[in-house]
Amino acid sequence: MSYSQLKEIFSQISAIGHALSILGWDEAVMMPEGGADARNDAVASLSVMSHQLLTEEQNKQLIEVAEKEELSSWDAANLKQIKRNYNEAILLPAELIRESSIAGMECEQNWRKLRTENDWETFKPYLEKVVKLSRQKAQILADHYNCSRYDALLDHFEEGLTGEKLEAIFNEIKPFLIEQLVRIQKRSQPVDLKNGPFPIEEQKELSLSIMENMSFDFNHGRLDVSHHPFCGGVSSDVRLTTRYNADDFAEALMGTIHETGHALYEQNLPKEWSTQPIGQSRGMIVHESQSLIMEMQAGRGEEFLSYLYKKIPEGWNIQQNFSEDDFIAAYHKVESGFIRVDADELTYPLHIILRYEIERALIEEEIEVDDIPDLWDDKMMEYLGIDTKGNYENGCMQDPHWPFGGFGYFPTYSLGAFMAAQLFQAAVKEKPQIQTELQAGSFETLNKWLNEKLRSHGRNFTYEEILQQATGQGLSIEPFKEHIKKRYKL
Amino acid sequence: MSYSQLKEIFSQISAIGHALSILGWDEAVMMPEGGADARNDAVASLSVMSHQLLTEEQNKQLIEVAEKEELSSWDAANLKQIKRNYNEAILLPAELIRESSIAGMECEQNWRKLRTENDWETFKPYLEKVVKLSRQKAQILADHYNCSRYDALLDHFEEGLTGEKLEAIFNEIKPFLIEQLVRIQKRSQPVDLKNGPFPIEEQKELSLSIMENMSFDFNHGRLDVSHHPFCGGVSSDVRLTTRYNADDFAEALMGTIHETGHALYEQNLPKEWSTQPIGQSRGMIVHESQSLIMEMQAGRGEEFLSYLYKKIPEGWNIQQNFSEDDFIAAYHKVESGFIRVDADELTYPLHIILRYEIERALIEEEIEVDDIPDLWDDKMMEYLGIDTKGNYENGCMQDPHWPFGGFGYFPTYSLGAFMAAQLFQAAVKEKPQIQTELQAGSFETLNKWLNEKLRSHGRNFTYEEILQQATGQGLSIEPFKEHIKKRYKL
Numbered sequence A, B: 001m002s003y004s005q006l007k008e009i010f011s012q013i014s015a016i017g018h019a020l021s022i023l024g025w026d027e028a029v030m031m032p033e034g035g036a037d038a039r040n041d042a043v044a045s046l047s048v049m050s051h052q053l054l055t056e057e058q059n060k061q062l063i064e065v066a067e068k069e070e071l072s073s074w075d076a077a078n079l080k081q082i083k084r085n086y087n088e089a090i091l092l093p094a095e096l097i098r099e100s101s102i103a104g105m106e107c108e109q110n111w112r113k114l115r116t117e118n119d120w121e122t123f124k125p126y127l128e129k130v131v132k133l134s135r136q137k138a139q140i141l142a143d144h145y146n147c148s149r150y151d152a153l154l155d156h157f158e159e160g161l162t163g164e165k166l167e168a169i170f171n172e173i174k175p176f177l178i179e180q181l182v183r184i185q186k187r188s189q190p191v192d193l194k195n196g197p198f199p200i201e202e203q204k205e206l207s208l209s210i211m212e213n214m215s216f217d218f219n220h221g222r223l224d225v226s227h228h229p230f231c232g233g234v235s236s237d238v239r240l241t242t243r244y245n246a247d248d249f250a251e252a253l254m255g256t257i258h259e260t261g262h263a264l265y266e267q268n269l270p271k272e273w274s275t276q277p278i279g280q281s282r283g284m285i286v287h288e289s290q291s292l293i294m295e296m297q298a299g300r301g302e303e304f305l306s307y308l309y310k311k312i313p314e315g316w317n318i319q320q321n322f323s324e325d326d327f328i329a330a331y332h333k334v335e336s337g338f339i340r341v342d343a344d345e346l347t348y349p350l351h352i353i354l355r356y357e358i359e360r361a362l363i364e365e366e367i368e369v370d371d372i373p374d375l376w377d378d379k380m381m382e383y384l385g386i387d388t389k390g391n392y393e394n395g396c397m398q399d400p401h402w403p404f405g406g407f408g409y410f411p412t413y414s415l416g417a418f419m420a421a422q423l424f425q426a427a428v429k430e431k432p433q434i435q436t437e438l439q440a441g442s443f444e445t446l447n448k449w450l451n452e453k454l455r456s457h458g459r460n461f462t463y464e465e466i467l468q469q470a471t472g473q474g475l476s477i478e479p480f481k482e483h484i485k486k487r488y489k490l
Helices: A004-030 A033-055 A057-066 A073-091 A092-118 A120-145 A150-159 A163-185 A200-211 A249-266 A286-301 A303-312 A325-330 A348-363 A369-384 A410-430 A434-441 A444-453 A462-473 A478-487 B004-030 B033-055 B057-065 B073-091 B094-116 B122-145 B151-158 B163-185 B200-213 B249-267 B285-298 B303-311 B324-332 B347-362 B367-385 B410-430 B433-439 B443-455 B463-471 B478-487
Strands: A223-227 A231-234 A237-242 B221-225 B229-232 B237-242
Touching: A004 A033, A004 A057, A004 A073, A004 A231, A004 A237, A004 B004, A004 B033, A004 B200, A033 A073, A033 A092, A033 B004, A033 B057, A033 B229, A033 B237, A057 A073, A057 B229, A073 A120, A092 A120, A092 B094, A092 B324, A120 A150, A120 A348, A120 A369, A150 A163, A163 A237, A163 A348, A163 A369, A163 A410, A163 A478, A200 A223, A200 A249, A200 A303, A223 A249, A237 A249, A237 B033, A249 A286, A249 A369, A249 A444, A286 A410, A286 A444, A286 A462, A303 A325, A325 B073, A325 B151, A325 B249, A348 A369, A348 A410, A348 B033, A410 A434, A410 A444, A410 A462, A410 A478, A434 A444, A444 A462, A444 B163, B004 B033, B004 B057, B004 B073, B004 B229, B004 B237, B033 B057, B033 B073, B033 B094, B057 B073, B073 B122, B122 B151, B122 B347, B122 B367, B151 B163, B163 B347, B163 B367, B163 B410, B163 B478, B200 B221, B200 B249, B200 B303, B221 B249, B237 B249, B249 B285, B249 B324, B249 B443, B285 B410, B285 B443, B285 B463, B303 B324, B303 B433, B347 B367, B410 B433, B410 B443, B410 B463, B410 B478, B433 B443
Parallel strands: A223 A237, B221 B237
Antiparallel strands: A231 A237, B229 B237
């Protein structure tokens, strides 16, 4: 009885979440600039309403009584998640939620314009406000859970993740990556496929056709264009975005494969639980593992690339100008670059480690926003040998995460990459036909395996438990290292 | 104090309204079909939340205390609207709101498909459910206000409108229209401009360019395509839609001018009141007067058409194949047709009167859904001389209004047309330069006049008061009759 009341409350919260997701997609894809102020107010109010529903006084007692009720294992797991959401929310005052929501949206909206103008100075006060509010939130959670501020933020994005775990993993992978990078940089570069222009309409068709290969359900989702690619919407209606570059078709194509990985996770979550916490995706590490297993493991593997080579529209003159080997090699190019989202899988974790080190220090108040550019420049030089001085646009202003207040989010990208390698290794070992299928453009067995091991469980297991069940051990960076050595012949 | 609490509550309600408006636009323009079930649930939940906020027990007392507070005239008027909304909402049980919301969306979603399949039998049970729930709602309101069911629905769409007023107006206009129609049908038909195909992209450009002429603010709105044209979104971000027909450019163009009229009303409402009831558009008669003053009065007047003739893209061969007089005459074509939204302004009110007569009887339980097709066929034959037997798609299944439960809405279209004629007559009398400006493609003085007389007042005055202030008398059908006689040289 108490439990079913809670379910009803969470289904209301889910309705607000549905609205916020679609509004978020709309803001990035459709909304004219002038709509921002009223939109920000509306979104802030909806966030507060959701927070109010979550923190109603009666909920505490409902949870206590529900815990004594006889529940199925799914219901019991759902109740645990309800309790986790409640506990986190009860700590944060509504006013802080509203302020954070508005500050994040304002900062992100200004970031869009100011980034293209390379205008750090005007951008800084917006970011300072977001940092201030993020520290406040983190402090409140840290006090309660008796952990560090940054730990509190990490746990929000992936239950069970801590700074200590992160530090251990990053300390181990950083020297490995820098070492491999030095080796690779001594080699000659693969050829460049950028002999465009590649018509946007044809790129879009190719993207849509690859999404079909991947079994994206177009009856429950769509593909659009946005400034920064993302996967949004709701599981019954997943909204992917990509961005097209007329000179480089791989950008949109690999971006689409990446976001489709996210989308397939959402589309294959347990539908009957779609309005309850237990029916949602696990956390950001697991989500990222699902995009990267598609993009980095399957999508950039020789098998699928061999299929893709044949699928490239003839008018693009790829098959005429490049051999299949050259084509594949081009997708395995490793190069230190400015932009995280354009980075290869070897330099990518270094982009992340850099951001992690800065944001952790920022949240722990060891540095201030003012210190970001210098730190950024130093670390880019140290890890990737790249000079970013004065180049904010392609430096510390390149990502939306800090503007919207997503501190603690970046590390999940790399942990997701490691998880993806570990999952893919296990999947191929168990079902060797995955690779032959990919060679024919089919993701069937890989999808089935992922549905069974992970997607269909919703939020029942932590990322460590999922890995344990699917691969026989918790998160390990060995499969990723093996993958890197094999793919890049190191 | 109580009043400012009420304002805060209504600004929360407005945030839900914002979400519902954008979700509504999204559903019609963007959402894949498979997203419907979860969307319907989310929208129903949000509607219930809005209803709960509106009907909180404390609100009654807050209103009573606020009524004794010293308030500015806008605040006092706002409080009156708050009270009206509260009184209407308190009568309707949340469960009925939810059921109506879901039934309306289900019926409309099925209607989209079933209409194209001309499938009345499958559609019927969906509509019956909507009718049943609409009757329930109407009955509850009617009992309270001591009026007829249909009166209660009319008052919801336009405060102060009654069945009695409607009956008087329709009784007077019906024989006039039928008589004029008989006269016109004896004339030879104007030439047909349908020598397409007219490329959709170029039609879109022309639509956008005319919207600029009309001073549509693209920083606070956008134009898209939907199955059925509408004006949605919020006043800070107005979402217009149109539909393009490659064989007939007038369809999208005049549709766009019509919806832009609605949009200009929204965009010029008092911004500082955008989250309060007083800051909203008046009602549906007034809203429709704003679209029709643009489409029928200004847009199809000789002056603007003369400008438009020169604006038609050269590649369409209009100027080569038709004289300006022929072009203008084509826009003044009168013809009995199946489709309301394609109807000219002379036959349009007959389409409305037909619907009014049917829906009034339906709501008052004098007829059942089963009786609709026969009644439709009889009246179409009587008023317009058209045989619709078995043709549901272009007969009683052509409009979304009944599917979504909008009973009482149709009459406002024609009353809006009469109001538009009355307003335009007064505007041109007061500011004769309006016509010379239209000849040059400018809507400047007309926009200013409408802003001053109507748009900037939000919900301060009833439609009768607005007319009284702007034209010196309440709603009259004389200006519409004069307009018809003049435009069609009768």
